[in-house]
Amino acid sequence: MMMKVLKSTKWELLFYFLLTGVLTAGILYAGNSTDYIVVSDPRVWIYYVAGIVVFTVVIGYIAGQRIQRRLDLLHLSMLQVAKGNLSVRIPETTDMTFAGIYGEFNRMTDAVEKKMHLLQVLGEQEVTNKEQAAEKAVLEERRRLARDLHDTVSQQLFAVHMAASSLPKILENRPEQGGKVMDQLIQMSNTAQKQMRALIAQLRPMELVDKSLSQALDQWFPDYCRQNGLKGIIDLDLKGQLSEAIEHQLFLIIQEAMANIVKHSGAKLVSLALQESKRQVVLSVSDDGQGFSSSVQKQGSYGLSTMRERAEKLGGTAEIISKPGAGTTVRIHIPKFEDVRKGEES
Incomplete structure (x- = not known):
């Protein structure tokens, strides 16, 4: 829907430029018909009309593209924020029309980042x-x-x-x-x-006791796959800068996702990827199972509600991507606030 609006804005602007050119050509034609404007050679009149239309179309297209780029920048920034990348800021611009909009977006993102930071701190405290x-x-x-x-x-x-x-x-x-x-x-x-x-x-093993998340997953994930007849692929890129609360919640989310795969998917291959960057942590658990249609997904099925609640406690988001016969992917985004904490401490 958003892309349709952006496209229609560009083409609507181009239409107005074209309409202006046609009206200008019409005025010239009317002036020539009433002898207010005298054009001795009819071929010159054709060149005038063609030149006006082409010129207005070119100028309209250039103007539309300039506005389109500014709208695309705003749209892309909004998508990144929606995916959990709260470090996105739009650079200042000399265009006064968009300067106010960009400034409001940056101030809104600052407020959202502070609130998510507070939410994460409260979530960590709750977990602790x-x-x-x-x-x-x-x-x-x-x-x-x-x-x-x-x-x-x-x-x-x-x-x-x-x-x-x-x-x-x-x-x-x-x-x-x-x-x-x-x-x-x-x-x-x-x-x-x-x-x-x-x-x-009744006993449940404490997998994270005296272990980092990487160490626990390196031991637990292969064993779990072997016990349940799965071929597992694991890709961990952790910097060791996550709090115990975040590691604990991520481990529980992974356990929930793997349990759902064993119970519902009929998969043979499972891929676990956990990447930590400067501003966010991204978890992805994918399988090659039967998948399902999101249009008929029952509320709370596949444990999504539980995983979403765990992610939202830390200011993150959870989504499931699946199609019948194409497997399922669980993707979790958890923001990090190292820069915010340093700024507050200083």
Whole structure:
């Protein structure tokens, strides 16, 4: 829609120039018909008309192109800001018409960058607070698991041990009872195994403990792909300047995206790319699966809502690009504010 408006502006301006030339030629023709303007040679009249039309078309096209370039610059800057590149600023211009518009755009972008910076700081603080609360919850969960192990598995194993210890004497004195004791041993061992599996299923490994995001992904991503029959390609370009909160959220987003691929896509190949530049971090997770049509995508499907919420906490954006039969790409943009922080500290 925006490009249509820009194109129509250029061609509308060219139309007005052409209309001006035609009207000028019409006035000359009317003046010649009423003898106010005398042109002795009809061929000269044709040259006049053609020259006026061509001249106005050329001037109109040049003027349209100049205005088009200024509008294109504004449009491109808006697109970059919308994608999360908040460092974009439009240079000053001597054109007073566009100088005011460019200035307002730069002031608006400054305000948005400051707000996104504040949002990111608040998001990081929220994540940090949640991490502290999570640590307390982990300690409490460990205590609970210890009680559960004592009350369930430990007692079952003790019962198995007692039954197994008494089995030789039972087989010696009352062989007919031996079969019943064996059945009890099998049943108790199965029960203990189920209880142990249930407790293990409640545990979640802390992949980022004492590790950077790069180290965690280098270990976790290949293992996850191998366990789920996927061929994985990983490309990391991190400078090591991300906060723990951002690394934590990015890791959770990657886990969510990979889980969705395993559950829904039927993919064989997965590509993970994480690039850190001076002003933003871009995460891309792509697969060669069945994809889907965005027009029929259900709200909240493929975990997009969760990933978007995690990205927005840090002032970022999340999008999914997919077509039926063409795979799916999850793309996350997180802005960085190093320059803003340095400016505030100084």
